[in-house]
Amino acid sequence: MSGPRPPTASEQLAFLRLLQRLMDEGSFVASYKFALLHAIADLCLVKGDDSGAELELSTSEIAAQFIRLYWPQVVPYSASAEQPILSQNTGRQAAIVRHVAEQRARYQGSLADLERSRSDWDRLLREVERTVRKMPLWKLQTVRSGRLDFLYENHESGQVVRLQPGVAYCFRAFYPMITDMIEGAWSQFVQQRNRKHLGQVVDLRSFLFGSRRKALDAYRPLLTDLQEGRCFYCEREIKSRGDVDHFIPWRIYSLDLGHNFVLAHPGCNSSKSDLLAAEEHLERWTERSRTRRAELEHGFDQLRVLHDWPKSRQIAHWAYGQAAEADRQVWVGSKVDLKPLSGDWRRILGAAGQPAA
Numbered sequence: 001m002s003g004p005r006p007p008t009a010s011e012q013l014a015f016l017r018l019l020q021r022l023m024d025e026g027s028f029v030a031s032y033k034f035a036l037l038h039a040i041a042d043l044c045l046v047k048g049d050d051s052g053a054e055l056e057l058s059t060s061e062i063a064a065q066f067i068r069l070y071w072p073q074v075v076p077y078s079a080s081a082e083q084p085i086l087s088q089n090t091g092r093q094a095a096i097v098r099h100v101a102e103q104r105a106r107y108q109g110s111l112a113d114l115e116r117s118r119s120d121w122d123r124l125l126r127e128v129e130r131t132v133r134k135m136p137l138w139k140l141q142t143v144r145s146g147r148l149d150f151l152y153e154n155h156e157s158g159q160v161v162r163l164q165p166g167v168a169y170c171f172r173a174f175y176p177m178i179t180d181m182i183e184g185a186w187s188q189f190v191q192q193r194n195r196k197h198l199g200q201v202v203d204l205r206s207f208l209f210g211s212r213r214k215a216l217d218a219y220r221p222l223l224t225d226l227q228e229g230r231c232f233y234c235e236r237e238i239k240s241r242g243d244v245d246h247f248i249p250w251r252i253y254s255l256d257l258g259h260n261f262v263l264a265h266p267g268c269n270s271s272k273s274d275l276l277a278a279e280e281h282l283e284r285w286t287e288r289s290r291t292r293r294a295e296l297e298h299g300f301d302q303l304r305v306l307h308d309w310p311k312s313r314q315i316a317h318w319a320y321g322q323a324a325e326a327d328r329q330v331w332v333g334s335k336v337d338l339k340p341l342s343g344d345w346r347r348i349l350g351a352a353g354q355p356a357a
């Protein structure tokens with residue numbers, strides 16, 4: 001028996017075609033199928049690697065990702081008293097949306113607080129998991145013309161799915177494109193369900209999935225202290241107001257986790273733009289997260305924001321791996337600009353799929 005191998009170019013193309021058929025031909029009664037596809041893609045980044053190997057995902061991991069995806073979507077969209085929360089189902093409101101909305105109201109919007117509560121979090125997780133197993137998990141790959149079981153085998157029951165060889169590889173290789181497609185289709189679905197209430201809505205997608213210009217001001221005092229008033233990138237003093245920057249650019253991966261934020265000169269920030277930072281910056285970033293972990297995490301808890309260093313590190317590993325694969329250049333500074341990766345990022349981040357140091 002030979003070990004895993006990455007899928008060939010034609011296998012990757014076949015994967016994308018099947019995914020497209022799933023989106024086009026699958027019947028979507030609730031938005032669960034979009035959430036499921038998104039959740040699988042997210043988990044491939046955090047748990048998978050680029051070997052082409054199979055990947056096992058538990059329904060509880062998938063459920064946790066569902067909660068994170070629906071969390072920002074269950075706040076009232078408008079002042080309309082008739083339907084304060086957007087409908088995500090053709091009939092009555094989707095059960096997961098109701099459960100998540102209930103906890104969101106209870107924890108005043110703070111997912112970090114809910115996760116820390118343990119008992120409420122566990123209860124919500126179990127409820128969502130039950131629905132995931134009953135509703136989308138074994139129906140996702142059914143389209144009008146039959147079954148396209150290319151992602152995982154359909155056992156119709158159980159608490160685990162095993163992604164077939166090459167699937168995690170493809171989700172990682174095409175993550176930005178795939179999630180863009182899912183979010184677009186998901187937004188359209190919600191728009192159609194809520195036409196009566198929404199009218200001519202301008203930007204439903206930003207409401208559902210966040211926009212890159214999110215208010216990050218809350219991080220500024222913590223980062224100013226931590227960086228002693230200096231720019232994360234050029235290490236010179238920030239004389240006026242610094243920008244809170246996503247170290248792994250928001251465009252590459254849009255989850256806001258505490259460790260991903262750094263404070264930078266507005267000039268350094270706009271020069272870096274949507275690029276990955278060079279390996280010397282990556283080294284400083286991982287160093288900071290290691291040596292000042294307790295201080296950082298205490299700060300994040302005080303700010304009531306989510307943080308997960310192992311996950312942030314896995315996402316960085318994925319992002320640098322993809323950049324290396326595509327021979328993309330990385331950003332050095334506003335003066336030097338760009339250079340290729342040396343491969344040092346592998347030493348800095350360690351192996352994918354392994355616990356963070």
Ligand SMILES: [Zn+2]
Nearest residue numbers: 231234265268
């Ligand atoms: Zn700077």
